[in-house]
Amino acid sequence: xxxxxxxxxIDSFDRRISYLRLSVTDRCDFRCQYCMAETMEFLPRAGxxxxxxxIRTARLFTELGVRKIRxxxxxxxxxxxxxELFAGLGELPGLExxxxxxxxxxxxxxxxxxxxxxxxxxxISLDSLSPSxxxxxxxxxxxxxxxxxxxxxxxxxxxxxxxxxxxxxxxNRDETLSLTRFAIDKNIHIAFIEEMPLGxxxxxxxxxxxxxxxxxxxxxxxxxxxxxxxxxxxxxxxxDFRIAGTRTEVGFISPHSHNFCSQCNRLxxxxxxxxxMCLGNEESIDLRDLLRSGYSDEDIKTFIIDSLSIKxxxxxxxxxxxxxxxxxxxxxxx
Numbered sequence: 001x002x003x004x005x006x007x008x009x010i011d012s013f014d015r016r017i018s019y020l021r022l023s024v025t026d027r028c029d030f031r032c033q034y035c036m037a038e039t040m041e042f043l044p045r046a047g048x049x050x051x052x053x054x055i056r057t058a059r060l061f062t063e064l065g066v067r068k069i070r071x072x073x074x075x076x077x078x079x080x081x082x083x084e085l086f087a088g089l090g091e092l093p094g095l096e097x098x099x100x101x102x103x104x105x106x107x108x109x110x111x112x113x114x115x116x117x118x119x120x121x122x123x124i125s126l127d128s129l130s131p132s133x134x135x136x137x138x139x140x141x142x143x144x145x146x147x148x149x150x151x152x153x154x155x156x157x158x159x160x161x162x163x164x165x166x167x168x169x170x171x172n173r174d175e176t177l178s179l180t181r182f183a184i185d186k187n188i189h190i191a192f193i194e195e196m197p198l199g200x201x202x203x204x205x206x207x208x209x210x211x212x213x214x215x216x217x218x219x220x221x222x223x224x225x226x227x228x229x230x231x232x233x234x235x236x237x238x239x240d241f242r243i244a245g246t247r248t249e250v251g252f253i254s255p256h257s258h259n260f261c262s263q264c265n266r267l268x269x270x271x272x273x274x275x276x277m278c279l280g281n282e283e284s285i286d287l288r289d290l291l292r293s294g295y296s297d298e299d300i301k302t303f304i305i306d307s308l309s310i311k312x313x314x315x316x317x318x319x320x321x322x323x324x325x326x327x328x329x330x331x332x333x334x
Contacts, residue, residue: 009064018067018265018266019265019266020066020266020267021072021267022057022058023071023268024049024074024076024271025271026042026043027042027073027079028075029106030103030105030138031138032137032139032141033139034195043271048271049271051081055085055089058095060297061267062092063297067095068099069089070099071099071100078106086119087117090118097121098117098119098120099123100122102123102125106149119158121160122160123162127171127175129179150163154188161188161189163179163188163190165192166192168195177223180220187247187248190249191252192213192250192251193253194211194213194253213253214254216252225243225244237255270284273286273288274286277307277310278311278312283312
């Protein structure tokens with residue numbers, strides 16, 4: 001009799017889950033205006049999943065068919081024990097891609113360790129090349145530290161490096177071209193992300209004004225030839241283009257203007273262990289309670305499989321200035 005095939009994560013809309021975004025902390029050394037309030041209350045340390053719980057959780061998901069894990073935050077590289085975490089994740093059988101999203105502030109110190117642990121892809125948030133503007137957007141961040149982090153990631157040979165930029169009217173709308181040219185000069189990639197209405201955040205008392213991907217793409221096409229790329233299995237929601245004559249790809253992640261939910265292949269785990277079914281909805285289960293209540297691996301995997309019945313068909317970001325949920329992005333996992 002042939003062996004029973006392993007259980008797979010398939011939701012009610014026949015979408016196969018192969019990608020997990022694992023938040024390891026809600027804390028950050030920046031206070032980016034579109035992500036966090038200026039004054040934040042963070043989770044107590046006992047409320048955050050331990051390194052051992054994070055590795056166990058990741059192993060259970062790989063046993064259920066997850067092939068890509070992206071470590072997120074907050075800022076994951078400020079998490080105590082993060083070297084141990086990446087070492088453990090890098091040893092998981094069946095994991096094909098270990099990725100990181102970071103603000104870059106700690107990357108200069110950590111790049112070698114990350115490469116050696118098996119990290120092959122890193123996304124680095126960069127919304128401005130002006131030191132003063134960067135400081136204003138992040139409230140407390142310093143551009144030179146991030147630039148050093150980008151250079152370190154390039155130097156140690158991380159395979160795929162991408163800048164993530166959130167472009168906002170009245171904030172950094174005039175930097176689309178300079179950010180793209182910076183990526184071209186560094187032979188790395190860039191993605192422009194429409195601002196997502198999570199939490200009540202504003203700039204100078206005014207609601208953030210997102211810029212559509214179509215507007216940014218139209219601007220870039222006045223200066224570059226963009227060659228559409230076929231979707232990679234691990235590309236997620238990004239619509240990617242090669243900039244002709246360069247090694248740089250530009251992506252557009254468009255939760256407002258180009259809904260990508262029909263192809264959703266991901267789940268998120270927040271730092272306190274909530275298994276979030278969707279970025280833009282509140283449906284979740286409490287994995288932390290399961291991990292700390294003595295349930296077996298097989299019991300927890302059954303809970304995870306059953307939980308997919310509540311994964312919604314799509315998010316709804318039709319009212320950009322009126323978030324449907326009030327948790328900030330740092331609490332969700334970027």
